[in-house]
Amino acid sequence: MLDGILQGLSTAILPMNIFMVFVGCFVGTFIGMLPGLGPISAIALMIPITYGLEPSSGLILMAGVYYGAVFGGSTSSILINAPGCSSTVVTAFDGYPMAQKGQAGKALALAAYSSFTGGTLSAIMLLVAAPALAKVSLSFQSPDYFALMLVGLSAVAAFAGKGQVIKAWMMTILGLMLSTVGIDKGVGVERFTFGLTDLMDGFSFLLLAMATFALGETLMGILKPEKDNHPKEQEKMVDIGSMKVTKEEFKDVAPVAIRSSILGFFVGVLPGAGATIAAFLAYGLERNLAPKEKQKEFGKGSLRGLVAPESANNAASSGSFVPLLTLGIPGSGTTAIMLGALIAYGIQPGPRLFVEHPEIFWSVIISMYIGNIVLIILNLPLIPYISKLLAVPRTVLLPMILFFSITGVYLVSFNTMDVFIMLIIAMAAIALRLANFPLAPLLLGFILGGMMEENLRRTLMISDGELSFLWERPITLAFTIIAVIVVMGPVILSLMTSLFYRLKKRES
Amino acid sequence: MANNNSIRFNGSSVLSGDRISAMIFLIVCLSYGYQSSLIPFFPGDEYEPFTARTLPTILTVVGIILSLLLLVSTSSDKEKTDITQFHWRLLGSFLLLMALYGVGLTYLGFVLATGFFLMIGFYLLGERNKKILFGASFPFVILFYLMLTQGLDIYLEPGIIFTIW
Numbered sequence: 001m002l003d004g005i006l007q008g009l010s011t012a013i014l015p016m017n018i019f020m021v022f023v024g025c026f027v028g029t030f031i032g033m034l035p036g037l038g039p040i041s042a043i044a045l046m047i048p049i050t051y052g053l054e055p056s057s058g059l060i061l062m063a064g065v066y067y068g069a070v071f072g073g074s075t076s077s078i079l080i081n082a083p084g085c086s087s088t089v090v091t092a093f094d095g096y097p098m099a100q101k102g103q104a105g106k107a108l109a110l111a112a113y114s115s116f117t118g119g120t121l122s123a124i125m126l127l128v129a130a131p132a133l134a135k136v137s138l139s140f141q142s143p144d145y146f147a148l149m150l151v152g153l154s155a156v157a158a159f160a161g162k163g164q165v166i167k168a169w170m171m172t173i174l175g176l177m178l179s180t181v182g183i184d185k186g187v188g189v190e191r192f193t194f195g196l197t198d199l200m201d202g203f204s205f206l207l208l209a210m211a212t213f214a215l216g217e218t219l220m221g222i223l224k225p226e227k228d229n230h231p232k233e234q235e236k237m238v239d240i241g242s243m244k245v246t247k248e249e250f251k252d253v254a255p256v257a258i259r260s261s262i263l264g265f266f267v268g269v270l271p272g273a274g275a276t277i278a279a280f281l282a283y284g285l286e287r288n289l290a291p292k293e294k295q296k297e298f299g300k301g302s303l304r305g306l307v308a309p310e311s312a313n314n315a316a317s318s319g320s321f322v323p324l325l326t327l328g329i330p331g332s333g334t335t336a337i338m339l340g341a342l343i344a345y346g347i348q349p350g351p352r353l354f355v356e357h358p359e360i361f362w363s364v365i366i367s368m369y370i371g372n373i374v375l376i377i378l379n380l381p382l383i384p385y386i387s388k389l390l391a392v393p394r395t396v397l398l399p400m401i402l403f404f405s406i407t408g409v410y411l412v413s414f415n416t417m418d419v420f421i422m423l424i425i426a427m428a429a430i431a432l433r434l435a436n437f438p439l440a441p442l443l444l445g446f447i448l449g450g451m452m453e454e455n456l457r458r459t460l461m462i463s464d465g466e467l468s469f470l471w472e473r474p475i476t477l478a479f480t481i482i483a484v485i486v487v488m489g490p491v492i493l494s495l496m497t498s499l500f501y502r503l504k505k506r507e508s
Numbered sequence: 509m510a511n512n513n514s515i516r517f518n519g520s521s522v523l524s525g526d527r528i529s530a531m532i533f534l535i536v537c538l539s540y541g542y543q544s545s546l547i548p549f550f551p552g553d554e555y556e557p558f559t560a561r562t563l564p565t566i567l568t569v570v571g572i573i574l575s576l577l578l579l580v581s582t583s584s585d586k587e588k589t590d591i592t593q594f595h596w597r598l599l600g601s602f603l604l605l606m607a608l609y610g611v612g613l614t615y616l617g618f619v620l621a622t623g624f625f626l627m628i629g630f631y632l633l634g635e636r637n638k639k640i641l642f643g644a645s646f647p648f649v650i651l652f653y654l655m656l657t658q659g660l661d662i663y664l665e666p667g668i669i670f671t672i673w
Contacts, residue, residue: 052660166578167526170533173571177540180567184560189548191560192540222633223599396644399629403622406606410613411662419610423603430599434591435529449563457558465557 004131004354008362012370017060020053021367024064025374029386031065032072034397038085039069040333040440041217044209045401047341048408055345056360060367062338063321067371068379070275070317071115074310075383078107087275087313090283094298094305101301102241109243112380114257114307118314119372121261122268126318126365129269134326134354134361142462143469146455147479149448152271152329154486156441165490168441171432175445176452178203185450186457198417203425205340207409208446211422212439213333214405216429218398223430243380253307256286264312268319274332275313275320282312318368324349325361329448333440336447343447530578537575541568601632617667622649 011017024046031042042065050058073088078095091111098107140148153172181192182202193199260282267278286308287298298305323329328350330336342349347357354361379386409418429439463469471477544564553559605628612621626645635641656662 166574166581167529170571170574170578173567173574174533174536177564177567177571180564184547186558187550187553187560189550189560191547191564192543219599219602222602223594223596393635393640395630395633395635396640398633399626400644402602402606402629403626406609407622411656414665416610416614419613420607423606423610427603435525437529453563456563460558460562461556463557 004358004362005127005366007359008364008366011056011359011363012060012366014057016054017057017363017367018370020057020061021064021370021374022378024061024066025068025071025371025379026386028065028068028070029072029075029375029379030068032069032085033076033386034072037214037217037401038073039066039087040209040337040443041214042066042069043334043337044206044214045404045408047206047209047337048412050341051344051412055342055347055357056363058341058345059338059360059364062341063364063368064371064374066317066334067119067314067368067375070313071112071375071379072386074111074115075108078111078306079104087279087316088309089276090279090309091306091313093283093309094300094302097299097301098306103301105241105243106245107306108383109245109380110249110253110303110306111310112376113245114253114260114310115314116372116376117257118261118264118311119318119368119375121258122265122315122318123365123369123372125262125265126322126368130322130326130361130365131354133322134351137327137351138355140327140351140475141473142455142458143473143476144479146452146459147470147476147483148327148329149452149455150483151479151486152323153441153445153448153452154483155271156444164436164438167437171437171439171441172445175442175447176449178208178442179446179449180453185454198415198421203421203446204409204413204418205344205447206412207418207422208425209337209340209443210405210409211425212429212443214401214408215422215426216433216439218401218405219426219430220433221394221398249303253303256304256307257311259289260286260308260311261315264315265319267312268316269322271323271329275316278312278316278319279309282308314372321364321368325353325364326351328353328451330444333443336440336444340447524582526582527579530575530582534572534575534579537568537571540564540571544568598632602629605629605632613667615668617670618664619646619649619653620667622652 027046028039028042031037031045032039043062046062046065050061053061069085070087073083073085074091074095077083077088077092078099081092081096083089083092095107095111098104153176154169156168156172179202181199183189183193183200184191190200263282263285264275264278267281268274283298283305286304287295290298290302290304294302294304317334320330320332320335324335324339328339328348330339339349347353347360406419406422409422410416432439432442459469463472469476470480541564544561547559547561547564549559549561605625609621609625612624615621616624623646626649627641630641630644653664657664
């Protein structure tokens with residue numbers, strides 16, 4: 001393991017890779033600040049660039065963008081109450097009231113310090129958890145992988161918002177359906193190509209990610225236009241006041257940051273839960289744990305209310321790398337895109353990654369930590385200047401993002417047909433967004449579809465078509481039970497709630 | 509008028525947004541299912557436990573169940589978004605512009621197509637400052653083009669109009 005860490009360290013500190021961390025954090029912060037564009041879009045926009053890089057540099061760049069985007073989202077949450085992504089919605093609860101009180105600098109500094117704490121603690125936990133899990137998962141066989149993917153896909157839907165569970169499953173199924181387009185890898189027959197040669201290779205993952213997120217989110221920005229930042233808000237972004245945090249304040253929030261980081265990491269590891277749920281859970285937990293006088297401050301500019309979600313969402317971002325790097329199962333839309341990029345490099349993430357490409361495995365983990373340092377020493381003092389970039393009018397910004405999205409796909413395939421396919425998918429994505437369908441499960445289903453079919457094929461061939469493979473091995477059985485619980489959980493819960501209310505009604 | 513209202517009322521309660529989505533998804537699943545039945549079999553495939561049709565068939569069945577679940581579990585719209593306030597015409601113009609950009613890449617080449625795409629895009633969004641309209645489009649594209657071709661050594665095909673003479 002030590003060899004691997006040293007190999008990873010030497011890769012991570014290569015000037016090129018350090019440069020990638022800087023670029024990633026900087027670009028991510030900028031894109032993350034733009035309301036409506038989240039980390040998934042930020043990473044999708046970076047994919048074409050990563051194709052020209054070494055796998056480790058590409059992944060480091062994407063990890064940097066991820067961190068930067070989450071940090072950028074917090075910045076716009078605090079300064080203008082416009083969260084750049086869902087995981088920083090909670091940050092605005094107390095961050096924005098602080099900014100209104102003239103403590104924007106302090107809020108930003110605290111957000112950065114707590115992100116740093118979250119990042120540091122989760123990097124340490126990742127250092128311990130990932131290799132251990134990778135070693136366990138080396139014993140996994142096809143049935144285990146198939147069952148594990150079932151858990152991953154069902155969990156994504158289970159963590160969707162209220163009333164969204166069925167929609168999230170539908171999107172997962174649609175993603176899996178899209179993954180079956182093209183020549184079947186098992187027997188080599190064409191499926192759903194309608195005789196079009198452009199569809200023989202199936203949909204490109206880059207095209208799908210770009211069309212559903214980068215293009216979809218930008219076109220939604222055109223459909224539902226927001227006004228440019230008000231000059232007063234611009235001023236607020238430049239003049240953020242003092243960033244000093246007192247010793248007492250540090251002492252008060254340190255345990256909060258530690259607790260929330262640990263919680264965030266474990267929530268992040270769960271497939272589908274992600275940074276948003278981690279931030280909400282940490283906020284709720286801290287509000288309950290706080291003394292009564294402090295509880296009243298929540299929502300009005302509480303330091304604890306700011307530190308908790310910030311530590312948790314950052315720790316969860318690192319946590320979501322555990323299933324990606326060790327099992328090859330992405331836990332969120334963001335890590336799903338990274339998985340797609342790794343597959344495009346010809347690298348199969350999973351337990352073998354730890355053995356076959358230790359330099360990638362460890363360099364990503366180490367670069368995450370470097371990314372945290374970059375965010376605190378570089379991005380924080382630069383916030384007033386980075387936010388000046390937001391002064392670029394939307395009239396220029398939106399066509400530019402559209403251009404980068406289209407060109408990003410075109411420059412990889414040099415096929416104008418891809419532009420038209422992108423357009424059709426983007427139109428469908430807009431319709432789905434308007435109908436409140438979550439799109440991350442679609443991407444997850446699409447990326448896992450190929451692997452899932454491959455493992456199911458192998459398993460059914462070995463078991464001669466018997467479904468008993470689902471309970472024959474203890475690991476498979478455990479995953480199958482978890483998947484069933486995850487699928488049935490929301491249904492049982494809603495049935496129990498309605499039963500409870502009915503009984504209560506009868507009693508009253 | 510009253511009659512009109514009642515039609516509207518009935519229409520909204522029976523055909524909520526979710527129900528329409530569920531029906532569309534059902535149609536998609538049925539078409540997908542039909543298409544998967546057309547996937548060719550190799551001789552002897554019918555005896556195999558897993559074929560190219562297996563996963564599509566499973567997905568069709570699960571998809572149909574889910575769309576039916578959404579169809580029956582949805583009540584009328586709780587939160588209605590007023591889509592009439594959206595800028596549909598602007599979106600339509602951009603979609604058309606993007607389609608033309610796709611065509612333009614083949615016929616006009618990268619520089620001209622992108623330059624026009626950006627300039628018209630700025631204009632559509634309400635930018636009227638000539639410095640921005642011209643300054644942020646063609647000079648930017650030329651710089652980007654030079655970076656791609658000279659810096660990254662990427663070959664970009666010239667447009668058809670430049671090759672016919």
